[in-house]
Amino acid sequence: MDWLHAVFQKSPETALFLSLAAGYLIGQINFGKFQLGGVGGSLIAAVVVSQVGVQIDNGVKSVMFAVFIYAVGYDSGPQFFNSLNRRTLREIAMAVFLAVTALVTVIVCAKVFGLNKGLAAGLAGGALTQSAIIGTAGDAIARLGLSAAETKALQADVAIAYAVTYVFGSLGAIIVCVNILPKFMGRGLREAAIEAEKSLAGDAAGPAPGQVSVLPSLVGRAYRVMPGGGAGRTVAQIEMAEDDSITVERIRRAGRAVEPRPDVMLDADDIVLVVGRREVMVGATARIGEEVADTDGISVIMQRREGVFAKRGMNRTTIAAVRATVDREMRHGVYLQAISRAGMPLPVLPETRLEHGDVLTFYGSPQDTKRAVDAAGYELPYSNKTDFIYMGVGIVIGLLMGLVVVRVGGIPITLGSGGGCLLAGLVFGWMRGKHPMYGVMPPAASQLLKDFGLAAFVAVVGLNSGLQAVVTVKESGLSLFLLGVFVTLFPLLLTMLFGRYVLRYDNAAVFAGALSGSRSANPAFGGVLEKAGSPVPTAAFAVTYALANVLLTLLGPLVVGLV
Missing domain, CATH: 3.30.70.1450 (Regulator of K+ conductance, C-terminal domain)
Incomplete structure (x- = not known):
């Protein structure tokens, strides 16, 4: 293996991309209905590669985590701030309850079983499948003022505990949300989804992502x-x-x-x-x-055109009221096909209230749709290029906020680079939702930043701490795994009881969406959607997921500070 060690010494980035490639290959392997996923696979692959002997500059880790956590905040920002209203108090309460329950559970386990700060934070990250905790906890550990060796050892423990507990963290959420919750509610997810569809939209439920109606409107x-x-x-x-x-x-x-x-x-x-x-x-x-089928010489090209609703004096006005104020000649030949607010679709119904910043999709001839967007506000030009000015300013502001330290009772409190970039991402994402002309970041670009940023960050952690990881797993692997099972199941089951008897959720499909979102459990939500066969769980999931992405990510520094 000396030749491989020599290669990695000359080109350590080779080890990084080898870990990513091997990790995502491992992550695609099916264990029944469970997959480890690219992030978990990258961590395991990096630990294996690290046994050859390799070190990656910590600056790479910092950059990767900054772009990852900013992208998480950017995507969650609109839903996060929009969720803070009286109509979604139930979802807010569920997400906060699960986060608090999880925090208390981790701290109690750490105190009872003598876990250090690193193992406790990794336990939270893996058992709650919130990979960002690795970064926020590692950043918090680096600010404790410990020696370089102690800091490295604790950060290695974070990655170790995460790797040991992550697998059941994903599997346990699926078991609770897809299997236990429907039995607890006494209703299958499909039956509950059909019931919700009838109460919300009669028999005309909208298609799920990637689907189109065979009977277009x-x-x-x-x-x-x-x-x-x-x-x-x-x-x-x-x-x-x-x-x-x-x-x-x-x-x-x-x-x-x-x-x-x-x-x-x-x-x-x-x-x-x-x-x-x-x-x-x-x-x-x-x-x-x-x-007739003969359309020779009569066909016409129609266009979909997006406009930003910004008409003065019409904010928070219903579609019916807006239509009543527009004369027939102005609205002739134009159809409102879709509405989205901060990236989330809204129903096109007469009673739907339009807000400034909503994106309206008009359908009609090119000249008719142009007239409509000009009357509604202004046209939203299509772009698939990321606004790097907006993104760069956002990350810089986040990193600067992370440098601020406030002492409370002699205890230094700081957001750190992770918390700062997360907060900046939330605000900048929300501003983009309100002013769609600025800050373009196509979904594919955002997804790349999140996937590559987190996977590369985790791989660097694994490469730099893999040798120590093997020793710790041998010493305490089984006990960590069992603690992970408890931390995975206990907050979920307690939140399920809280949601049913305190928050009064009575529809299993909506409830399952809210619960999986509160745990930021994408695999569980995928299972819920599959069983429900309907997009009904999505609305509740979107609110709790946006909150959970923020609340669970902040558990990293909280666990480090409280254990």
């Missing part, structure tokens, strides 16, 4: 005008009869195009292209004529 159809149908009626009469839910976009008469002005009267055998909402178009045959 907006469609185009070509009709041949028939006597007794549309013949003898003007374009305006056809459209107004359906409360402007359809639009005549094209008319072909005897092979010639006729401009579809409101006062144009339709003749028998005219071919008309009508665009509108599907539920209205179904009955259009009786009122216009027979549907």
